[in-house]
Amino acid sequence: xxxxxxxxGEFQAKDYKSDLKPIWCPGCGDYSVVQGIYRALAAVGRPPxxxxxxxxxxxxxxxxGYTTAYGFNTVHGRALPIxxxxxxxxxxxxxxxxxxxxxxxxxxxxxxxxxxRRNIDITYIVMDNQIYGLTKGQxxxxxQKGRTTCTSPYGSLENPVNPLLxxxxxxxxxxxxxxxxxxAGMAATLEEAIRYPGFAFVNVQSPCVTYGEEAQQIKGLKAxxxxxxxxxHDPADRLAAMDLAQHYGEKLHLGVFxxxxxxxxxxxxxxxxxxxxxxQGALPKERILxxxxxx
Amino acid sequence: MRKDLVFGMxxxxxxxxxxxxxxxxxxxxxxxxxxxxxxxxxxxIRGGESSCRVRISTDPVLNxxxxxxxxxxxxxxxxxxxxxxxxxxxxxxVIYEAATGVPENQIPLVGVTPLQVIAVPIAAMAKETxxxxxxxxxxxxGLIAGWFGIGGEAVMKGISKKLAKKSQELVEANQxxxxxxxxxxKSHPLKADMTVVPSSSKGAVKLLTDGNDMCAAAAxxxxxQFFGGYPITPSTEIMQFFTNHxxxxxxxxxxxxxxxAGIGAAVGAxxxxxxxxxxxxxxxxxxxxxxxxxxxxxxxxxxxxxxQRGGPSTGLPTKTEQSDLFAAAFSAHGDVIRPVLAxxxxxxxxxxxxxAFNIAExxxxxxxxxxxxxxxxxxxxxxxxxxxxxxxxxRLVPAGADLQDYKRFKQTENHISPISHPGMxxxxxxxxxxxxxxxxxxxxxxxxHQRMNDKRIKKLDPLKERKDxxxxxxxxxxxxxxxxxxxxxxxxxxxxxxxQAEGLDVKLMVPYLLYPVxxxxxxxxxxxxxxxxxxxxxxLAQTFxxxxxHLDLPKGLQSLARSGANPFLPGEIVAxxxxxxxxxxxSHEGKLQPQE
Numbered sequence: 001x002x003x004x005x006x007x008x009g010e011f012q013a014k015d016y017k018s019d020l021k022p023i024w025c026p027g028c029g030d031y032s033v034v035q036g037i038y039r040a041l042a043a044v045g046r047p048p049x050x051x052x053x054x055x056x057x058x059x060x061x062x063x064x065g066y067t068t069a070y071g072f073n074t075v076h077g078r079a080l081p082i083x084x085x086x087x088x089x090x091x092x093x094x095x096x097x098x099x100x101x102x103x104x105x106x107x108x109x110x111x112x113x114x115x116x117r118r119n120i121d122i123t124y125i126v127m128d129n130q131i132y133g134l135t136k137g138q139x140x141x142x143x144q145k146g147r148t149t150c151t152s153p154y155g156s157l158e159n160p161v162n163p164l165l166x167x168x169x170x171x172x173x174x175x176x177x178x179x180x181x182x183x184a185g186m187a188a189t190l191e192e193a194i195r196y197p198g199f200a201f202v203n204v205q206s207p208c209v210t211y212g213e214e215a216q217q218i219k220g221l222k223a224x225x226x227x228x229x230x231x232x233h234d235p236a237d238r239l240a241a242m243d244l245a246q247h248y249g250e251k252l253h254l255g256v257f258x259x260x261x262x263x264x265x266x267x268x269x270x271x272x273x274x275x276x277x278x279x280q281g282a283l284p285k286e287r288i289l290x291x292x293x294x295x
Numbered sequence: 296m297r298k299d300l301v302f303g304m305x306x307x308x309x310x311x312x313x314x315x316x317x318x319x320x321x322x323x324x325x326x327x328x329x330x331x332x333x334x335x336x337x338x339x340i341r342g343g344e345s346s347c348r349v350r351i352s353t354d355p356v357l358n359x360x361x362x363x364x365x366x367x368x369x370x371x372x373x374x375x376x377x378x379x380x381x382x383x384x385x386x387x388x389v390i391y392e393a394a395t396g397v398p399e400n401q402i403p404l405v406g407v408t409p410l411q412v413i414a415v416p417i418a419a420m421a422k423e424t425x426x427x428x429x430x431x432x433x434x435x436x437g438l439i440a441g442w443f444g445i446g447g448e449a450v451m452k453g454i455s456k457k458l459a460k461k462s463q464e465l466v467e468a469n470q471x472x473x474x475x476x477x478x479x480x481k482s483h484p485l486k487a488d489m490t491v492v493p494s495s496s497k498g499a500v501k502l503l504t505d506g507n508d509m510c511a512a513a514a515x516x517x518x519x520q521f522f523g524g525y526p527i528t529p530s531t532e533i534m535q536f537f538t539n540h541x542x543x544x545x546x547x548x549x550x551x552x553x554x555x556a557g558i559g560a561a562v563g564a565x566x567x568x569x570x571x572x573x574x575x576x577x578x579x580x581x582x583x584x585x586x587x588x589x590x591x592x593x594x595x596x597x598x599x600x601x602x603q604r605g606g607p608s609t610g611l612p613t614k615t616e617q618s619d620l621f622a623a624a625f626s627a628h629g630d631v632i633r634p635v636l637a638x639x640x641x642x643x644x645x646x647x648x649x650x651a652f653n654i655a656e657x658x659x660x661x662x663x664x665x666x667x668x669x670x671x672x673x674x675x676x677x678x679x680x681x682x683x684x685x686x687x688x689x690r691l692v693p694a695g696a697d698l699q700d701y702k703r704f705k706q707t708e709n710h711i712s713p714i715s716h717p718g719m720x721x722x723x724x725x726x727x728x729x730x731x732x733x734x735x736x737x738x739x740x741x742x743x744h745q746r747m748n749d750k751r752i753k754k755l756d757p758l759k760e761r762k763d764x765x766x767x768x769x770x771x772x773x774x775x776x777x778x779x780x781x782x783x784x785x786x787x788x789x790x791x792x793x794x795q796a797e798g799l800d801v802k803l804m805v806p807y808l809l810y811p812v813x814x815x816x817x818x819x820x821x822x823x824x825x826x827x828x829x830x831x832x833x834x835l836a837q838t839f840x841x842x843x844x845h846l847d848l849p850k851g852l853q854s855l856a857r858s859g860a861n862p863f864l865p866g867e868i869v870a871x872x873x874x875x876x877x878x879x880x881x882s883h884e885g886k887l888q889p890q891e
Contacts, residue, residue, distance in 0.1 A: 020725075020736055052567070052717040057728075065725045065737065070717035072566055073727035073737070074559075075589050081523070081556035085563025085571070086717065088547045089521050093567065093717050114552040275542050282543035286682050288512045289645070292502040293679075294324055 003092050006045040013038035016048055020065050029206030029218075030059065030127055032180030034066050036204075037096070037125070040190035041069075044094070051094045054083040056108060058100035059134045060127035060206065069096075077108025080115050083122050091121075091268040094194065098125040102132050105161045106141040116170040116199055121266045123193045123200045126163060129208040130216060137211035144249060147213070164245035164257060167201045168238065173260040174200035175241065177253055180207070181222045185254055192256065197263045205252055221252050228255035235259040296492050298353045300443060301360035303381040304435065305346035306369030308339065315432035316347030317674070319439060321453050322446030323351045324503050324676040327494035331356045333673040335380050336613045344373035346381060351445060353494050357792075358785030359673065361864035363387050364489070365443065367435055369417065370395055371403050379861050386410055388485060390438060392417045411486050415479060424475045425468035433469045437476020444490035447477070502677040506641045506670035510600055511536035513648035514572055517687055519598070520546030521571040523560030525553055525579060528612045529668040530602035533574040554582040558599065562586055565595040566726055568716030570652055570689075574600035577610065577619055580626065587661050588627035591751065593726045594704065594714070596655035596690055598648070603667040603781075605859040615668035616859020617781050620837040623663045624810040630748050632755050634658070635810035636764075637665040639784035641675040646685070647807060650764075653688040658754055659714055665809065667832075669782040690714050693722055702733040704747070710754035759813040767820060769795065769802030774879065775872055776820070776827035776852075777803045780838065783830055783863055790868035799872055809838075812845040826851035826875035830868060834858045851879070 016038040024030050041051065051069035055061035057076035064071030074082050083097040104112065104126045115122065131149065132138040138151040141161045148155050167175050174196040178186035186204065193200035207217045214220060233240060233255075241258035283290060302319070306312040313334050320332045330351045337343035350360040362384035368374035368391040374381065383389060383404050391402065393414035402412055415438060421430040433454065440447045451473055458465045504512075511533045514522075522537045524530075538548040546569070551557035557573050564571040575583060580601045590597045603619045605611025623635045634654050638647035647664060655662040693701055693713035698721035705712045712733075715722025724735040730744050731737055738744075758764075766784075769776075769791055779787040784805040791803045804820050806813075821827075829839040829852065836856035842848060855863075855871060 047720075049720050049723050050718055054563070062737075065727075068723055070566075070715075070723050071725040071727075071735075072563075072593075073725060073729060074562075075585055075728050078555060078559045078586070081551060081559030082563035082566070084549060084556075085521065085523055085560030085565075086567040087563075088549060088560070089564035089567035089569040089571070090716075090718060110552060111556055114556070271542075271547050275545050275547075278542040279545065282540075285516050285518070285544060288516050288540075289502060289680055289682065291512065292504040292508070292677075293500060294321055294503045 004047055004050060006047065008045065011042045011045050011047065013042045016041045016067050016069065018066055018068050022066055023062055024059060025210050027209040028059070029129065029180045029204070029208070030063065032183055032186065033060070033125070033127055033204050033206055034063055036178070036183060036186040036190050037063070037067065039187035040194055043187070043191045044194050046094045050092070051096065052083070052086050053096045053098070054079045054086065055097065056099040056103035057134070058103045058132070060098060060100045061103060063098050077103050077106070078111070079103065080108060080111040080124065084115060084118070084120050087120050087122055087268055088271060091272060095122045096125065096194070097122055098127065101126060101128040101130065101142040101163065102140045105163055105166070109141070112167065113170045116167060116172045118267045119173065119198045119264065121198055121268050123202070125190070125202045125204060127204050127206040128163060129206050129212055131208050131211045133208045133211055160249065162245065162248045163203045164248050165242060168242050168245055168258060172201050172258070173198040173263055175257045176201070176255060177203045177205070177257065179205040179221055179225060179252060179254055181218055181225050182254055185227070189255060196259065198260070198266050224250065225252040225254055228253050228257065236261045297364070297489055298492050300351050300364045300489070300491055301362070302349045302365045302367065302439070303346065303363040304367035305344060305374040305377055305381060307373050308342040308345050310369045311429070311432035312369060313345050313347045315435050316349045318436055318450055318453050319349050319446055320674055320676070321503060322449035324501050325449040325453070326446065327497035327499055328352060328445070328491070328676070329354060329356045330676045331359050331673055333359045333669055335377060337376065338613050344376045346377050348381065351491065353492055356675070357788040358782070358865070359669070361866050365390065365439070368392065369431065371397060375403060382864065383407055383409055388489065389413070390415055394418050413483065420475045420479065421472050424471035427468070430469055430472035433472040434476040437473040438480050440473070441477040441480025442485055442489065500679055502679060503674060504641060504677070505532070505672055505674045506638070506644045506666055507532035507602070507672065508536045509641050509644040510574070510648050510664070510666065513645045514598070514652065515540055515544060516682060516685070517649045517652035518570050518689070519572050519652060520544065520569040521561060521564035522548045522573065523551055523564065523571070524557040524573045524575065525551050527554070527576045527579050529604055529671050530574045530576050530600060532671070533600060554579040555586060558583040558586040561597055562590050562595060565590070565597050566593070566716065568718070570596065570656065572598040572600065574602065576602050576604050577606040577622070578608065580619060580622055584626040587633060588629055588631060589728045590661040591627070591631045591633060592728055592730070594659040594712070594751065595661070595726070596659050597661040598651045598655050598664065599661055600664045600666060602671045603665060611860055613668065614860035615782060615832065617667060617783065617832040618835065618837060618859065619665060620809060620833065620841060623665050624841065630752070632752050632811050634660060634662045634755060634758060634808065635665055636662065636807055637780045637809050638670060638807070639781060639805060641670060641673065642677050644670060645680055649685050649687070653686070654758065656690045657688045657711070659690060659711065660755065665781065667781050698722060703735045704731060704733045704750070706733060706746070706750065710750045755811060758808060759811055759815070761808060761813070762816065764806070764808035765813070765816055766805040766807070767802065770800055771802065772823045773800045773802040774823060774825040775799060775801035775875060776824040777801065777830060777868065778806070778827065778838070779803070779830040780806050780809060783832055786863045786865055787830055787868060789865040790872070793865055794869045794872050797869065799876060801872055810841070812841060814845055817842065817846055821849050821852070824849045824852065826879050828853055828855040828868070828871060828875070830855045830863060832857065832859045832861070832863070851875070
């Protein structure tokens with residue numbers, strides 16, 4: 001299979017929406033995220049059957065099922081290794097991975113660094129709500145220090161992970177943040193992430209209406225949000241991006257933190273080159289055992 | 296003259312004793328002999344003790360052999376570390392380094408008087424002829440050529456080929472060292488003639504390789520296009536061989552950040568429609584178990600090779616054991632059956648691996664190949680394999696009507712549903728680790744769960760009818776029996792021949808399919824059995840227990856089990872069979888007594 005060329009407007013957002021009814025609570029931020037994904041995919045225009053959408057476990061990880069793409073709702077924390085296997089097996093696919101902050105930065109935290117250094121063309125969307133929702137309200141890796149939850153009844157003693165600094169530090173080529181406070185902006189950011197040739201990371205502040213804190217609901221997020229383009233941030237400036245990313249948790253910067261202006265070749269593209277080079281003069285598979293003949 | 300010789304050699308890491316074994320085996324192979332070589336090491340990377348065992352025969356070799364015919368000790372400390380792996384008997388010729396200072400009548404082998412003991416100034420000869428002690432292994436090869444008649448020209452041809460790339464001087468130095476070894480042997484003849492009968496098949500094409508390389512080659516032949524894995528002894532060579540070649544066939548390898556990511560990538564590649572595999576050893580198998588469950592419930596084909604080593608935990612990383620059967624059959628939670636296959640030699644690693652891919656693809660299931668350190672690292676000479684006789688099975692892909700309202704997990708008569716993959720128009724679905732209805736949509740329904748478990752478990756039932764996954768030899772009605780798999784099967788094959796030659800009425804079952812347990816095949820086999828042994832390298836006797844879990848075993852069936860790194864010898868199995876026979880005869884005599 002090779003990527004289908006489509007004409008603009010050939011696909012509408014609704015073409016990516018499945019018939020499954022989400023399990024999410026009314027008002028959950030993830031409803032906006034899936035809407036943003038429908039719009040972004042329609043804008044990019046790849047047919048749903050050429051999209052593979054992989055997730056781990058958690059409320060947000062149910063998301064592939066709500067699209068008409070090929071979905072794979074895998075095991076906790078392992079969306080990224082599986083997504084990489086898919087992309088390497090068939091680089092023509094558009095591969096999305098998604099999950100929550102616990103899935104990505106706690107149980108699966110070890111995988112992100114390696115995907116980044118490989119620079120495989122996968123877009124990874126984290127729905128960050130600072131809480132474990134599916135298991136009913138435990139401390140997550142992005143919960144603020146001092147936060148009381150059912151597993152931190154006297155307040156958390158841990159500092160949170162900063163997802164933005166984390167991926168910037170490992171050298172991700174595209175790093176952005178979005179939020180349901182600006183759906184159009186989220187759709188545009190996701191589209192840009194998908195179009196970026198290489199690993200792209202989008203942290204979405206997606207409020208948990210059931211276990212989230214007041215300050216992290218839509219109203220609270222609006223109060224601290226600021227558009228990166230409006231403040232004149234240059235997305236080609238990685239150090240400026242890291243500087244801004246330090247304010248994760250206090251401010252909600254929306255838009256692109258960093259986008260490598262000269263994207264290096266992706267791992268999947270290099271693999272194709274290697275396959276093409278080495279395939280010349282290969283022994284037919286039926287004769288593979290000739291390699292063991294000793295003369 | 297001899298038809299079969301077993302050499303065991305040990306030294307410290309830098310002595311090149313394993314490379315001497317390699318040269319010997321290659322030369323023997325070039326001269327038309329059959330051969331097997333196993334290696335054993337301490338777990339040090341450099342230095343430390345290393346050993347090899349080379350068996351050379353005019354007939355096909357069934358296993359690395361029992362007691363040594365020839366023992367070579369470059370120093371006693373290292374030799375003794377291998378204990379039962381290098382057993383010296385009254386029939387053994389012992390050759391050792393004179394510089395150890397040990398008198399010939401005081402060698403440190405307790406309770407055994409070897410046939411002959413010869414101290415040879417190996418290091419001194421190397422230094423004198425080649426100018427360096429590094430040529431010790433070449434002197435040893437010269438001694439072997441002189442005393443046992445193996446590999447005269449062929450050894451030096453092989454060595455020259457290897458060294459010519461470095462320098463001609465090195466080749467000449469080694470030739471001198473080799474000649475000195477031959478000359479020493481000629482001037483110190485053995486008490487008994489132990490030269491090997493010339494092979495009748497000199498010049499025939501032979502293959503020479505080990506189990507790990509064979510496994511990777513077979514996977515390529517079967518059409519595997521993706522390997523995801525993480526380095527772990529003793530399985531790593533599978534990934535290494537694969538990554539040397541798979542790109543040529545449009546495939547890829549991901550050396551992942553950990554064992555879980557390795558199998559995860561392989562699961563992903565399978566979801567994407569490619570034949571896919573991972574390989575590991577015990578600790579890695581433990582880590583991969585959650586992903587194996589995912590592949591089972593998502594019904595994704597996948598081959599997982601577990602090259603067993605001593606466990607639990609890090610255990611004995613460089614030694615063989617058969618203690619992962621429980622883990623292969625039962626690890627990962629939930630009600631699930633995963634087929635488990637086991638090769639018995641390098642030769643049948645090819646067939647077993649191709650079969651594993653066929654089963655994985657046909658039944659849409661993960662399949663585990665239980666190899667072991669011995670098969671993985673031992674080198675065998677093999678007759679060429681006609682690959683055209685092997686059938687390759689690909690997964691059932693939906694077409695035409697299947698793609699109208701496609702249901703990925705559709706209930707079918709044989710419980711196998713056509714499987715689409717990303718890129719296929721009309722085939723989109725949600726794969727998941729969560730229970731699902733036929734379309735793939737998640738469910739919590741108990742009745743659906745019951746039906747889907749039924750589907751996933753019953754689809755594998757036909758495997759249990761596969762008689763070709765069992766090798767049964769000997770008189771079908773024999774009252775005595777042996778059961779063994781993996782590398783231990785080869786020892787039992789030889790024990791069977793020896794026992795039959797001694798007049799015992801015995802048969803042998805070698806299962807290639809370990810799980811699911813083919814109940815009827817075992818029942819048929821056990822029907823005539825009054826006494827027997829399940830022979831395995833597992834302290835817990837895992838095979839015996841798995842069989843007992845599924846079957847009512849004959850009362851006289853016993854377990855002969857012990858921990859890994861303690862090889863079974865054919866002779867001890869024959870002795871055990873004699874013992875069983877005498878028990879049997881006693882119980883028969885007992886029955887003749889009036890029963891009042």
